[in-house]
Amino acid sequence: MHLSPDDIIFWQFGLFKLNATIVYTWALMLVLVLGSRLITARLSGGHRRSAWQNLLEIIVCMMEKQLGEIGLAHPQRYLGFIGTLFLFVAAATLSTVIPGFEAPTGSLSTTVALAACVMVAVPMYGIRDQGLRGYLQTYLEPTWIMLPFNLISEVSRTLALAVRLFGNMMSGAMIIGILLAITPFLFPIVMTLLGLLTGMVQAYIFSILAAVYIAAATRTRKLRPQSST
Amino acid sequence: MLIDWFTVAAQVLNFVVLVWLMKRFLYRPILRAIAAREQLIAAQLAAAAGQKAEAQRERAEFEAKNQAFEAQRASLLSEAVAQVQLERQRLLESARQAAATMSAKHQQALRNDADKLNQALAQRVQHEVFAIARKALADLADCSLEERLVAVFIEQLQGLEASAQQQLAEAIALGTEPVLLRSAFELPAAQRRLLQDALNHCFAGEIALRFERKAELLGGIELSCNGQRLAWSISDYLQALQQGVDELLQAQPTAATQP
Structure with a gap:
């Protein structure tokens, strides 16, 4: 029994290797991109549209609305990043129902990579929105004494993001694996449904937290003039 | 070791590529379609508002025309x-x-x-x-009646007042044409001679006479010369008779209404 799909290695050449995490990620990417491409190839700007287009529009609009509610001024600007985070994690969760498929989010390497992306994206959006100086000043808020704590929080929240997702995804897969070995059919099915639910919740939590961090990094300057008045 | 750093790097790269692809194939087309639809709806709403305004304007115009027409x-x-x-x-x-x-x-x-x-x-x-x-x-x-008429006329002629006789004599003397003597009936020769004699005697000279018959004279004799006239007829009697008849006729309807 593998603890992580990283351990299933299909091909290796020195440092380069092709493990299950990467391969299944590619498969998910292929499904997501091809699905989107198929649906958006015949988009209609009029009143009549296909059910698939309706579904995609509902998902995109819902994500946009959520981002707006969190406090992001221009949700469409962050939709690509946060929306893809959500869709990728959700697709990975849904893919666990396919027998033999290892969700790439069950690997700590993947969740670390996603958390690292968030860790990079937050200052990037912050700097783009309020400049390098303005962004760096947020680390000295409310006083310079808070600088080390702000830095620690930056690293710890990234770690928390990675470990939370990994723990939830891996535990689900692990529990199903263990239960399949020791109990009859019914219980693992229930656990699979529970795993799907927690997986979807995790996808939501992961993307919402990323959005909150980005919002916190971009909103500071906008709040300052209001607090000074 | 749970974290394989090569895999982490590969996944970061994968994720970045996925973000780019999703932006390219999902978000941008979807958002564009939504924007196009919103634009279409806005345009339709604007068109509807325009049509409504136009309809209201036309209605107002129609009502004004209607009122003008009524007036x-x-x-x-x-x-x-x-x-x-x-x-x-x-x-x-x-x-x-x-x-x-x-x-x-x-x-x-x-x-x-x-x-x-x-x-x-x-x-x-x-x-x-x-x-x-x-x-x-x-x-x-x-x-005969003619004899009596002529006799009466001669009597009247002879019984004329002096002034009247004078006027008649002047008229006869001035007249160039013969004296006209008209009668309602044809005078016999004897009566003509009597009349001629009477006139000759009365005006002391030969008087030229011309006899003429005129039925409308109401049974009389008329002598006319140069505007002067001497006549006798029964018209007075007839007028009296007509008056009597008229009175009788007027009396009859009143008698009929008072039975």
């Missing part, structure tokens, strides 16, 4: 009513005039008829009177 209709109607009244008055007036004219004509015709009837009656009466008188004279006095 015009009312004024035309009142004008027509006034014209009809005038025309009615005019027609009534002309009808009244026509009726009056016709009535006058009718009355005139009645009068004419009555006159004609009177005339015919008078002539008839005259003839009858002459016939009776002639017969009565012939039966009672063995004398």
Whole structure:
């Protein structure tokens, strides 16, 4: 029994290797991109549209609305990043129902990579929105004494993001694996449904937290003039 | 070791590529489609608002036209009513005039008829009177009517007042034409001679006479010369008779109404 799909290695050449995490990620990417491409190839700007287009529009609009509610001024600007985070994690969760498929989010390497992306994206959006100086000043808020704590929080929240997702995804897969070995059919099915639910919740939590961090990094300057008045 | 750093790097790269692909194939087309639809809806709403405004404008215009039409209709109607009244008055007036004219004509015709009837009656009466008188004279006095008429006329001539006789004599003396002596009947030669003698005697000279018969003279003799006239007829008797008859006729309807 593998603890992580990283351990299933299909091909290796020195440092380069092709493990299950990467391969299944590619498969998910292929499904997501091809699905989107198929649906958006015949988009209609009029009143009549296909059910698939309706579904995609509902998902995109819902994500946009959520981002707006969190406090992001221009949700469409962050939709690509946060929306893809959500869709990728959700697709990975849904893919666990396919027998033999290892969700790439069950690997700590993947969740670390996603958390690292968030860790990079937050200052990037912050700097783009309020400049390098303005962004760096947020680390000295409310006083310079808070600088080390702000830095620690930056690293710890990234770690928390990675470990939370990994723990939830891996535990689900692990529990199903263990239960399949020791109990009859019914219980693992229930656990699979529970795993799907927690997986979807995790996808939501992961993307919402990323959005909150980005919002916190971009909103500071906008709040300052209001607090000074 | 749970974390494989090569895998982490590969996944970061994968994720970045996925973000780019999803942006390219999902978010951008979807957002563009939504924006296009919103634009379409906005355009349709604007068009609908425009149409509504246009409809309201047209409605207001129509109502204004309707009111103007109503006002015009009312004024035309009142004008027509006034014209009809005038025309009615005019027609009534002309009808009244026509009726009056016709009535006058009718009355005139009645009068004419009555006159004609009177005339015919008078002539008839005259003839009858002459016939009776002639017969009565012939039966009672063995004398003709013509003889008596001529005798009476000669008596009247001789009994003329001096002034009247003078005027007549002057007229006869001034006249260039012979004295005209008209009678209702043809005078016999004896009577003509008597009349000639009487005139010669009365005006002391030979008087040229011209005899003429005129039935309308109502059984009399008339001498006319240069505007002077001497006549005797039974018209006075006839007028008295007509008066008597008229009185009788007027008395009859009143007697009929008072039974």
